[in-house]
Amino acid sequence: MNLTIYVWRQKDAKDAGGFEKYTDECKGISEHMSFLEMLDVVNDRLTEKGKMPIAFDSDCREGICGTCSMVINGRPHGPWKATTTCQLHMRAFKDGDVIYIEPWRSKAFPVIQDLIVDRKAFDTIIQAGGYISTNCGSAPDANSMLIGKEVSDSAMDAAACIGCGACVAACPNSSAMLFTAAKLAHMNTLPQGKPEEAQRTLSMVGAMDSAGFGNCSNHLECEAACPKEISGQVIAAMNRGYAKASFGKR
Amino acid sequence: MNLDAHIPEGPIDQKWENAKFKFKLVNPANKRKFDIIVVGSGLAGGSAAATLAELGYNVACFCYQDSPRRAHSIAAQGGINAAKNYQGDGDSVYRLFYDTVKGGDFRSREANVYRLAQVSRNIIDQATAMGVPFAREYGGTLANRSFGGAQVSRTFYARGQTGQQLLLGVYAGLSRQIKAGRVTMFTRHEMLELVTVEGRAAGIVTRDMVSGKIESHAGHSVIMASGGYGNVFYLSTNAMGCNVTATYRAYKKGAGFANPCYTQIHPTCIPVSGDYQSKLTLMSESLRNDGRVWVPKKKEDCGKKPSQIAEADRDYYLERKYPAFGNLVPRDVASRNAKLVCDEGRGVGPGGYGVYLDFAEAIGRLGRPAVEGRYGNLFDMYQRITGDDPYSTPMRIYPAVHYTMGGLWVDYNLQSTIPGMFVLGEANFSDHGANRLGASALMQGLADGYFVIPYTLGNYLAGQNPKKIDTDHAAFKEAEKSCKERIDTFLAIDGKRTVDSFHKELGKIMWDHCGMARNEAGLKSALELIPALREEFWQNVKVPGSGATLNQSLEKAGRVADFLEFGELMVRDALERDESAGGHFREEHQSPEGEAVRDDENFAHAAVWEYKGDNATPVRHKEPMTFEHVKLATRSYK
Structure with a gap:
């Protein structure tokens, strides 16, 4: 198929950036290609012409590392439900389509170059408390603590988050509530995470706020965009947990 | 080259205890005076960095990804082995040890493997304490599944995302140490050079992939955990960024490289669909628990839809040839048999390089919901990539490059031939011999990082002076200069071909001549083709842009330049190893049934290569492998 793509090009964080149109480079695209393989082809053609290829992040290309991050026709990770950009295939498009490709847009995720953004703010949130404080070597036998299947499954549902940031990109307020709440739901659901529950909730929410992410106004665009289908209910749980922890502190 | 493995005295089950007792210790006040550099933040590097920081060392950890949470350990699907015997089905440390040595086709070091089996139990405890949500039974105990190459159920898992969950556990611990100021994390940094001072590892030179800055980092020890x-x-199940640069640069600085020809071809991957393909996607080996592998008996049926081929016309070749293990034979055996039936012309799908993995029987026996529960996310992934629904039609799979058992040579303490440089995880060579069993990579990475290096590193550092090492030393300046010159050279060539086109061509040479099956003529021709391609690369590669900004073409150029040298070393190793062993299958050495035939008299050793200069042939050394506990025998899974 032949396509027209408009790609956000931005030299560095200071550059204003803008869309560039490519048509010649997007001819003869196979429907079996992944979306990123289509961009690989475009990049090869740009390079051969002596132009700078489009910079974009990707690594595992099997939907688990969370590196790839682009807004395709206004939707983070593109049109398919529960699918990262790297797993999106060109079958989703047809001959003659026009595709707009942009980076995640959020104050807390500054653009580094073209489609690549800096997501360190997510690491900062985890560093604030997204862990269980236990040193290596002191763990009891794993079966000495029984954890019901439902509890473990529910923690796993939340732990499936890949930290890609699509939730932030989808949110009109650039909120990181789904990301933060998913980590809290994973840790706070498990008995191992209980002792630090209140402190963890307060610290991570605090770190999220100071990183420059917006607040939640219950649009739940995050849930719709999440490639791992993390439920928006974790946000409600986080709000409850936060209120409880705040009272407890007083 | 000194290849003393420093295996501790005593019976095999007491060696590690004896070693730990004899190790010198660094007192807590002195630990903070030692700077440790860790290259890589996957299961091995991340767990080492966090654990060493917990002990009180100053740690600097480097990764090329934008966050340590994205290291490629994250992509491991199926599970992690541990000799817990929670199922009471006859598992033990000794049995895991035995299975691993046998599975490795008797080319690994017994003492290391035994220790791996011993600490495997602690890993599950540690990961659980860190909040890893392993699968559970209704009663609340941990669940297990079985995996290839074993007849007990010892694999722990978290749906099809075990690597992700274990890595997030490691990342959580690492994040805690970063917050505490015990670990300084350098993301989007790539190691370009190892620096040695007076024969000891003294630091590394890195490139900041955002600013392009070349920087030196000094340490009292360098820990390499940079993967395979x-x-x-080119085409493999690895992530796009996985590369050999860190280990290859260390090799060029004097570290022995062991068994580079040992590569693992994973039997269950989605077949290649076209020239544009950038990577191959693995379908977890756990699928072989319930999926049945088959091809048509007759070539004429290959073009038909699978539903049109009668049961009697299907050849479940693994069940037929290996009744004891059936579809659960080890990876090398499963891969080779897939190639065999496709070479006979009985392969399915476009191009004829695929076999069916069929779940119809499992869906009939267990019901669709149970199959969904076990493999739902994998089935979804398959459907997204191929457009086929595996609930109603069998998957098509074909083997693909997945893991590399070879790596930098290390002794029992995981120290390389360069004093002060330790190598962990897939980057070293020690535990898997010529073939790795499924669910053992996660086990080894975490064993090395959580439970081995924290002890062995102290033993090394106790004999070192904690005085700060200065990056103004001539060795650092020289290394920085050579990195800068290399970058300038890439940018100045201004040829006609992209970096990827060279990488693809190298990949094809490697796959055709040094892939699933190898022979003398093919390997010799690769030894001609690779240097010619390398020559062209340095004349005709096109790397646009500058070195002073983020430049992905430049990053790739550096990695491919090293692959173009390393590939030759791999081929040389495959040529010299004139036997078949595990993942290394030399067509000249096979039984009438097509099984690998080892030559224990001449090749029961690790081949360790020593770099002798760009224009000289590297020298092959040997570390003999002796087997006192697991008797050398022909592997049989019949």
């Missing part, structure tokens, strides 16, 4: 080199084949 499967991307030398």
Whole structure:
């Protein structure tokens, strides 16, 4: 198929950036290609012409590392439900389509170059408390603590988050509530995470706020965009947990 | 080259205890005076960095990804082995040890493997304490599944995302140490050079991939946990960024490289669909628990839809040839048999390089919901990539490069031939011999990082002076200069071909001549083709842009330049190893049934290569492998 793509090009964080149109480079695209393989082809053609290829992040290309991050026709990770950009295939498009490709847009995720953004703010949130404080070597036998299947499954549902940031990109307020709440739901659901529950909730929410992410106004665009289908209910749980922890502190 | 493995005295089950007792210790006040550099933040590097920081060392950890949470350990699907015997089905440390040595086709070091089996139990405890949500039974105990190469159920898992969950556990611990100021994390940094001072590892030179800045980092020890080199084949299940640069640069600085020809071809991957393909996607080996592998008996049926081929016309070749293990034979055996039936012309799908993995029987026996529960996310992934629904039609799979058992040589203490440089995880060579069993990579990475290096590193550092090392030393300046010159050279060539086109061509040479099956003529021709391609690369590669900004073409150029040298070393190793062993299958050495035939008299050793200069042939050394506990025998899974 032949396509027209408009790609956000931005030299560095200071550059204003803008869309560039490519048509010649997007001819003869196979429907079996992944979306990123289509961009690989475009990049090869740009390079051969002596132009700078489009910079974009990707690594595992099997939907688990969370590196790839682009807004395709206004939707983070593109049109398919529960699918990262790297797993999106060109079958989703047809001959003659026009595709707009942009980076995640959020104050807390500054653009580094073209489609690549800096997501360190997510690491900062985890560093604030997204862990269980236990040193290596002191763990009891794993079966000495029984954890019901439902509890473990529910923690796993939340732990499936890949930290890609699509939730932030989808949110009109650039909120990181789904990301933060998913980590809290994973840790706070498990008995191992209980002792630090209140402190963890307060610290991570605090770190999220100071990183420059917006607040939640219950649009739940995050849930719709999440490639791992993390439920928006974790946000409600986080709000409850936060209120409880705040009272407890007083 | 000194290849003393420093295996501790005593009976095999007491060696590690004896070693730990004899190790010198660093007192807590002195630990903070030692600076440790960790290259890589996957299961091995991340767990080492966090654990060493917990002990009180100053740690600097480097990764090329934008966050340590994205290291490629994250992509491991199926599970992690541990000799817990929670199922009471006859498992033990000794049995895991035995299975691993046998599975490795008797080319690994017994003492290391035994220790791996011993600490495997602690890993599950540690990961659980860190909040890893392993699968559970209704009663609340941990669940297990079975995996290839074993007849007990010892694999722990978290749906099809075990690597992700274990890595997030490691990342959580690492994040805690970063917050505490015990670990300084350098993301989007790539190691370009190892620096040695007076014969000891003294630091590294890195490139900041955002600013392009070349920087030196000094340390009293360098820990390499930079993963494997499967991307030398271009197409593999590795992540796009996985590369050999860190380990290859260390090799060029004097570290022995062991068994580079041992590569693992994973039997269950989605077949290649076209020239544009950038990577191959693995379908977890756990699928072989319930999926049945088959091809049509007759070539004429290959073009038909699978539903049109009668049961009697199907050849479940693994069940037929290996009744004891059936579809659960080890990876090398499963891969080779898939190639065999496709070479006979009985392969399915476009191009004829695929076999069916069929779940119809499992869905009939267990019901669709149970199958969904076990493999739902994998089935969804398959459907997204191929457009086929595996609930109603069998998957098509074909083997693909997945893991590399070879790596930098290390002794029992995980120290390389360069004093002060330790190597962990897939980057070293020690535990898997010529073939790795499924669910053992996660086990080894975490064993090395959580439970081995924290002890062995102290033993090394106790004999070192904690005085700060200065990056103004001539060795650092020289290394920085050579990195800068190399970058300038890439940018100045201004040829006609993209970096990827060279990488693809190298990959094809490697796959055709040094892939699933190898022979003398093919390997010799690769030894001609690779240097010619390398020559062209340095004349005709096109790297646009500058070195002073983020430049992905430049990053790739550096990695591919190293692959172009490393590939030759791999081929040389495959040529010299004139036997078949595990993942290394030399067509000249096979039984009438097509099984690998080892030559224990001449090749029961690790081949360790020593770099002798760009224009000289590297020298092959040997570390003999002796087997006191697991008797050398022909592997049989019949």
